[in-house]
Amino acid sequence: MKPPAFEYLAATSVEEAVAALAAGDGEAKVIAGGQSLVPMLNFRLLEPALLVDINKVPGLDFIEPDGNGLRVGALTRHHALETSELVQARFPVLSEAMRHVAHLAIRNRGTIGGSLSHGDPAAELPMMAVLLDATLVLTGENGAREMAARDFFEGALATALGDDELVTEIRIPALPAGSGWGFEEVAQRSGDFAMAATAATVSFDGAAAGEVRLALMGVGEVPLRIDAAETSLSGSMFDETAMDQAVAAVDDAIDPMSDLHASADYRRHLAKALTRRVLQAAWQRAKGERP
Numbered sequence: 450m451k452p453p454a455f456e457y458l459a460a461t462s463v464e465e466a467v468a469a470l471a472a473g474d475g476e477a478k479v480i481a482g483g484q485s486l487v488p489m490l491n492f493r494l495l496e497p498a499l500l501v502d503i504n505k506v507p508g509l510d511f512i513e514p515d516g517n518g519l520r521v522g523a524l525t526r527h528h529a530l531e532t533s534e535l536v537q538a539r540f541p542v543l544s545e546a547m548r549h550v551a552h553l554a555i556r557n558r559g560t561i562g563g564s565l566s567h568g569d570p571a572a573e574l575p576m577m578a579v580l581l582d583a584t585l586v587l588t589g590e591n592g593a594r595e596m597a598a599r600d601f602f603e604g605a606l607a608t609a610l611g612d613d614e615l616v617t618e619i620r621i622p623a624l625p626a627g628s629g630w631g632f633e634e635v636a637q638r639s640g641d642f643a644m645a646a647t648a649a650t651v652s653f654d655g656a657a658a659g660e661v662r663l664a665l666m667g668v669g670e671v672p673l674r675i676d677a678a679e680t681s682l683s684g685s686m687f688d689e690t691a692m693d694q695a696v697a698a699v700d701d702a703i704d705p706m707s708d709l710h711a712s713a714d715y716r717r718h719l720a721k722a723l724t725r726r727v728l729q730a731a732w733q734r735a736k737g738e739r740p
């Protein structure tokens with residue numbers, strides 16, 4: 450199918466883009482990589498009056514150190530994040546997750562800001578933003594505001610982004626030094642959206658686990674952090690009892706759906722099995738027992 454007719458503006462500044470969005474009064478949409486938006490237009494799931502193209506807006510495509518953390522511009526392509534040495538050195542869990550986003554051709558065009566704004570419950574980046582306690586910078590007519598990733602995702606394809614706002618930047622704070630990590634995903638074929646995925650980071654203080662983070666996706670409308678699991682594992686030696694408690698906390702927290710690709714029961718099974726794997730991997734890496 451072909452998209453419906455729309456007006457088109459190639460914005461050359463953030464100010465021009467947000468002014469056009471505000472004037473569009475809910476009928477304007479941003480286009481970045483177009484990898485999610487264009488299929489939706491072609492299927493006529495969206496019929497915006499105006500597309501505001503941000504590809505020519507300078508200053509939105511960067512990956513920079515921020516203390517021991519990172520700042521990433523919204524127009525950064527998935528493949529740039531995947532192959533960045535800085536990301537690999539500071540957040541190897543993010544490099545690994547990016548390899549699971551779609552196919553290379555899509556990763557060459559798709560952007561960080563586009564994936565976060567789209568808010569697909571089976572997309573890797575929203576889960577990584579939640580796992581890594583990222584902050585999103587949202588810029589609108591009244592200036593910029595910051596929002597924790599955990600507050601940004603409101604439902605399937607629904608976020609806290611205002612009609613006149615752009616995601617302009619993502620800030621990722623440093624992890625505790627020497628944190629180990631794990632990432633696991635199951636999809637029908639390589640490059641498909643995940644049926645379920647999990648990711649974890651764990652620090653080790655020499656005697657027991659320090660900070661533990663655990664996130665899941667594909668098992669609810671938004672990416673989840675499992676606070677009860679994190680609490681039960683922190684201070685433990687990842688013994689069988691602590692692991693069982695963490696998996697039980699995941700079982701309690703998730704609400705998977707059945708669809709064409711997998712039943713809710715299968716997604717629940719995956720969530721629990723993958724949780725064990727990522728926690729084990731993160732714990733072993735934190736103790737230096739695994740590269």
Ligand SMILES: Cc1cc2nc3c(=O)[nH]c(=O)nc-3n(C[C@H](O)[C@H](O)[C@H](O)COP(=O)(O)OP(=O)(O)OC[C@H]3O[C@@H](n4cnc5c(N)ncnc54)[C@H](O)[C@@H]3O)c2cc1C
Nearest residue numbers: 479481482483484485486551559560562563566572573616
């Ligand atoms: C076959 C296929 C398989 C895929 N598989 C996966 C997968 O496994 N995992 C995965 O995560 N993704 C997958 N994707 C989606 C892909 O990652 C997209 O690149 C991403 O979801 C959207 O990024 P984009 O830059 O292309 O955004 P666009 O398609 O340009 O925009 C998507 C939405 O975000 C809005 N938007 C874009 N940028 C901004 C911004 N800076 N501020 C505010 N709003 C903005 C748009 O208005 C639109 O509503 C797949 C896509 C395809 C076609």
